[in-house]
Amino acid sequence: MFVVELTFECFDNTTISAVDRAVNGLMDALRYNGQVLGREFPMVMGDGLFQVRAVCPEQDSLNPVHHSGQVMGAMKKLSEACLLSPKVRVLGRDLNSEASADNSERSWQVLYTTYVHTCSPLRCGDSLLPIPLYHLPATFNGDHKAVVRWQTEWQACDEIQMAGAFKAEHAALAEITEIDSLLSIKGWDIRGRIEYLTGIPTYYYLYRVGGKDRDSEESRCCPKCGSEWRLPQSLHDIFDFKCDRCRIVSNLSWDFQ
Ligand SMILES: [Zn+2]
Structure with missing residues (x-):
C-alpha cells in the first residue's frame, strides 16, 4: 500500500x-x-x-x-x-502494510478481516492478498459503504473479544463465530452480492475459537448445512474448513492449533 x-x-x-x-x-x-x-x-x-x-x-x-x-x-x-x-x-x-492483489483472474474470493487489518476485507482466495474495493462494480447504492461498515463492525467485535475480560466479550464473540448472528448474516449477504457482481465464487469467513477438545473440533460439520467440510490441507494457514455449497470457510478452533 x-x-x-x-x-x-x-x-x-x-x-x-x-x-x-x-x-x-x-x-x-x-x-x-x-x-x-x-x-x-x-x-x-x-x-x-x-x-x-x-x-x-x-x-x-x-x-x-x-x-x-x-x-x-x-x-x-x-x-x-x-x-x-x-x-x-x-x-x-507503506512498509507496514500488505501489497494488493493484482487484477488478474482468481478462482475464488473470501470476505476476511481481523482487527489489525486496515486493508480491503475482500481477499483473493488464491493469494490471500486484499482486493481494492473500487475494482468491483458498486456493491450497494453506488459505492462500498456497506462493506466498509461491515468490516468496521467486525473489527470492533474482534478487538473486544481479543482484549477479553469484559462482559461484552461473550456478545462480541457470538457476532463473529455464529453463522446466524446479525453480523454474520450481513457479511454473508455481502459476499453473495459480490459473488453475483463479479461472477467469482465468494466465501464468508467464520471465526472459530473454544470447543470441547481437538477431536470434536477436527470433525465438526458445516454450521449451515451440516455436511462434512474439513479440508485435507489448511489454506493460507487459516482456513481448515470450507463448504462449497454454503460458501463458508473457517479455521480449526484457535484453542487447538
Ligand atoms: Zn454447508
Missing part, C-alpha cells in the same frame, strides 16, 4: 470549519469506496493550503477513473469551502 498526500489550495477566504467539513466529507466518500484505508487522516494547514495524508491500496487509487458518484459529489462540494480539487502526490510504499 502507498502513502499519499493530498494538497487542497484555497482560491478565496474561507473558514477552518468549512474546510474541515468539505475535506472530511471527501475523505469519507473515498474511504467508503475503498480508495483510502483506515479512519484517521491527519491534516496540516500551510500558507493558503491544507495537506492531508492517507494510505491507499495502490499507487493510482485516487485516479478519477476509480471515483464513485459519492466521491465526485464530495469533490464538487470542495468549491463551497473555496477549495480547489486536491493535488495528489505519492510519498512512497
Whole structure:
C-alpha cells in the first residue's frame, strides 16, 4: 500500500470549519469506496493550503477513473469551502502494510478481516492478498459503504473479544463465530452480492475459537448445512474448513492449533 498526500489550495477566504467539513466529507466518500484505508487522516494547514495524508491500496487509487458518484459529489462540494480539487502526490510504499492483489483472474474470493487489518476485507482466495474495493462494480447504492461498515463492525467485535475480560466479550464473540448472528448474516449477504457482481465464487469467513477438545473440533460439520467440510490441507494457514455449497470457510478452533 502507498502513502499519499493530498494538497487542497484555497482560491478565496474561507473558514477552518468549512474546510474541515468539505475535506472530511471527501475523505469519507473515498474511504467508503475503498480508495483510502483506515479512519484517521491527519491534516496540516500551510500558507493558503491544507495537506492531508492517507494510505491507499495502490499507487493510482485516487485516479478519477476509480471515483464513485459519492466521491465526485464530495469533490464538487470542495468549491463551497473555496477549495480547489486536491493535488495528489505519492510519498512512497507503506512498509507496514500488505501489497494488493493484482487484477488478474482468481478462482475464488473470501470476505476476511481481523482487527489489525486496515486493508480491503475482500481477499483473493488464491493469494490471500486484499482486493481494492473500487475494482468491483458498486456493491450497494453506488459505492462500498456497506462493506466498509461491515468490516468496521467486525473489527470492533474482534478487538473486544481479543482484549477479553469484559462482559461484552461473550456478545462480541457470538457476532463473529455464529453463522446466524446479525453480523454474520450481513457479511454473508455481502459476499453473495459480490459473488453475483463479479461472477467469482465468494466465501464468508467464520471465526472459530473454544470447543470441547481437538477431536470434536477436527470433525465438526458445516454450521449451515451440516455436511462434512474439513479440508485435507489448511489454506493460507487459516482456513481448515470450507463448504462449497454454503460458501463458508473457517479455521480449526484457535484453542487447538
Ligand atoms: Zn454447508
